[in-house]
Amino acid sequence: MTLSQPDVLRAVQHNSPHALELRGITKRFPLVLANDNISMNVQWGSVHALCGENGAGKSTLMKIVYGIQPPTSGQIVVDGEAVDLKNPAEAIKRGIGMVFQHFMLVETLSVTENVILGAEPTSGGAINYPAARQRVAELIAQFGFDLNPDAIVGELPVGQQQKVEILKTLYRGARILILDEPTAVLTPSETDELFSFLKNQYAASGNAVIFISHKLHEVLHISDTISVIRDGKMIGTIPAQGATTELLARMMVGRDVTLKVQKQAAQPGAVALDVQNVVVKGEHHNAVDGVSFQVRAGEVVGIAGVEGNGQSELIEAITGLRSYEGQISYLGRTARGVREVEASGLSHVPEDRNERGLVLEMTTAENFILGEHDRPPFAGRFGFLRRDVIEANARKLSEQYDVRPRSASLPAGRYSGGNAQKIIVAREMRKGPKILVASQPTRGVDIGAIEFIHARIVEARDQGLAVLLVSADLGEVMNLADRILVMFEGKVVGEVDAANATETQLGLLMTGSGDDTTTTKAGW
Ligand SMILES: Nc1ncnc2c1ncn2[C@@H]1O[C@H](COP(=O)(O)OP(=O)(O)OP(=O)(O)O)[C@@H](O)[C@H]1O
Numbered sequence: 364m365t366l367s368q369p370d371v372l373r374a375v376q377h378n379s380p381h382a383l384e385l386r387g388i389t390k391r392f393p394l395v396l397a398n399d400n401i402s403m404n405v406q407w408g409s410v411h412a413l414c415g416e417n418g419a420g421k422s423t424l425m426k427i428v429y430g431i432q433p434p435t436s437g438q439i440v441v442d443g444e445a446v447d448l449k450n451p452a453e454a455i456k457r458g459i460g461m462v463f464q465h466f467m468l469v470e471t472l473s474v475t476e477n478v479i480l481g482a483e484p485t486s487g488g489a490i491n492y493p494a495a496r497q498r499v500a501e502l503i504a505q506f507g508f509d510l511n512p513d514a515i516v517g518e519l520p521v522g523q524q525q526k527v528e529i530l531k532t533l534y535r536g537a538r539i540l541i542l543d544e545p546t547a548v549l550t551p552s553e554t555d556e557l558f559s560f561l562k563n564q565y566a567a568s569g570n571a572v573i574f575i576s577h578k579l580h581e582v583l584h585i586s587d588t589i590s591v592i593r594d595g596k597m598i599g600t601i602p603a604q605g606a607t608t609e610l611l612a613r614m615m616v617g618r619d620v621t622l623k624v625q626k627q628a629a630q631p632g633a634v635a636l637d638v639q640n641v642v643v644k645g646e647h648h649n650a651v652d653g654v655s656f657q658v659r660a661g662e663v664v665g666i667a668g669v670e671g672n673g674q675s676e677l678i679e680a681i682t683g684l685r686s687y688e689g690q691i692s693y694l695g696r697t698a699r700g701v702r703e704v705e706a707s708g709l710s711h712v713p714e715d716r717n718e719r720g721l722v723l724e725m726t727t728a729e730n731f732i733l734g735e736h737d738r739p740p741f742a743g744r745f746g747f748l749r750r751d752v753i754e755a756n757a758r759k760l761s762e763q764y765d766v767r768p769r770s771a772s773l774p775a776g777r778y779s780g781g782n783a784q785k786i787i788v789a790r791e792m793r794k795g796p797k798i799l800v801a802s803q804p805t806r807g808v809d810i811g812a813i814e815f816i817h818a819r820i821v822e823a824r825d826q827g828l829a830v831l832l833v834s835a836d837l838g839e840v841m842n843l844a845d846r847i848l849v850m851f852e853g854k855v856v857g858e859v860d861a862a863n864a865t866e867t868q869l870g871l872l873m874t875g876s877g878d879d880t881t882t883t884k885a886g887w
Contacts, residue, residue, distance in 0.1 A: 373568070388400070399594070400596070416781070419809075460535060579810065591611065616810065621814055624843055635829030643687045663845050681831070682711045710791040725775060731786065
């Protein structure tokens with residue numbers, strides 16, 4: 364069978380050297396000027412990174428380009444033609460595709476069904492499923508994606524779900540592909556493969572990629588051009604060649620940033636968290652399969668692993684959210700259920716901030732006291748809420764953690780991802796826990812705020828806090844943890860001293876190939 368070249372990998376004649384020109388884009392929300400007269404050009408055939416602190420206005424700008432929200436003023440020009448994008452359907456018609464941080468897939472449908480959803484090929488009025496399946500299979504083969512067109516999306520690991528999202532845009536002929544923090548949930552090898560596709564196939568065929576990322580090494584590695592915005596304003600656009608992480612960090616934050624966590628060797632004390640033979644049952648197999656480890660006061664133990672290897676279930680068991688077999692004790696005592704576990708001195712920064720970390724409709728001030736509204740200092744005698752104390756608490760924590768915008772009354776759902784995360788970390792650290800379980804504590808958080816959050820965690824460690832850190836970001840685990848445990852398929856498959864760990868070694872353990880002589884290639 365000969366396969367026809369996918370449209371988006373076929374070179375075409377463009378009208379303009381610029382895939383996209385943004386001219387003076389301004390977006391005003393009631394409390395903030397999210398985009399302030401931003402101009403930027405993206406060349407065909409290039410990978411263009413968009414960087415900036417949390418709340419700088421990156422997602423807002425890209426949502427405008429994808430037709431999700433209109434600019435207050437300014438003009439968008441696609442391949443030389445001024446356009447007025449009223450909705451994503453119009454953006455798609457202009458060849459623009461976007462992959463969001465939170466995937467928009469229907470988990471119960473197959474890969475093919477997800478890809479064609481809303482753009483189904485028909486014959487005689489009926490959906491021509493075999494033709495669609497054939498086309499999707501062809502595209503998968505030609506892009507070199509490692510995907511089964513008949514697989515049910517909800518059963519796929521997150522890296523493959525992302526490929527389905529990308530495939531959806533390519534199927535619709537996207538020639539300008541926007542990705543919002545695409546590597547936040549990928550393994551190092553999946554990241555390499557994604558970048559290789561974007562750069563060597565997609566952009567090399569003349570298309571344009573715009574991607575948002577907080578990971579500066581990645582930005583330097585993959586992009587041709589980098590634009591930095593701060594406080595809604597364009598700070599500058601520079602070629603990636605010759606740029607450094609220090610330069611980018613300074614452009615983003617407006618000052619020099621320490622990129623390496625400053626810490627002394629840990630001085631572990633008594634066992635604070637003791638996990639013995641914990642088993643969490645899953646639908647088909649044990650999600651956590653006999654895990655044992657201890658975290659001592661004054662140390663940070665990191666758990667590295669590709670998402671979906673039992674870390675979430677393990678953390679749910681430890682934090683009282685899920686039942687389990689085995690023993691977990693907190694400062695020598697047992698506790699069951701969230702309330703009891705919390706009362707034993709454990710604080711939890713949950714992995715899903717929108718579902719577990721915040722109540723999106725509630726205000727900043729209310730979110731800062733979640734779970735503590737019925738006790739001093741926030742409740743007075745007879746349980747009355749002490750509004751003045753609650754607001755002063757919000758002001759103090761927002762100031763300390765630089766939550767932007769500063770507002771005690773803004774609903775939590777209106778904050779940018781990184782600022783929402785700062786609210787949770789601030790709240791949990793304020794409780795003065797003895798054990799901190801932090802799941803992806805800096806996901807989506809900008810470099811200045813990462814520096815800040817890491818410094819707070821190390822400070823608390825030095826005062827005797829026991830920290831269990833779970834992160835898909837290897838750099839974070841290696842930087843912050845004193846010891847690293849690697850989870851694979853529900854088991855702890857290795858323990859490494861963080862000072863001697865290498866990314867390759869951890870990457871191999873994370874994919875179940877701890878033996879250095881074996882190399883894995885997840886394959887696209
Ligand atoms: N629908 C909205 N209503 C009010 N304010 C909003 C809305 N959407 C975004 N904002 C505000 O606009 C500003 C820019 O937010 P945006 O999400 O674009 O930032 P970002 O650079 O993508 O940040 P992050 O890296 O944290 O995702 C923030 O101050 C945010 O609170």
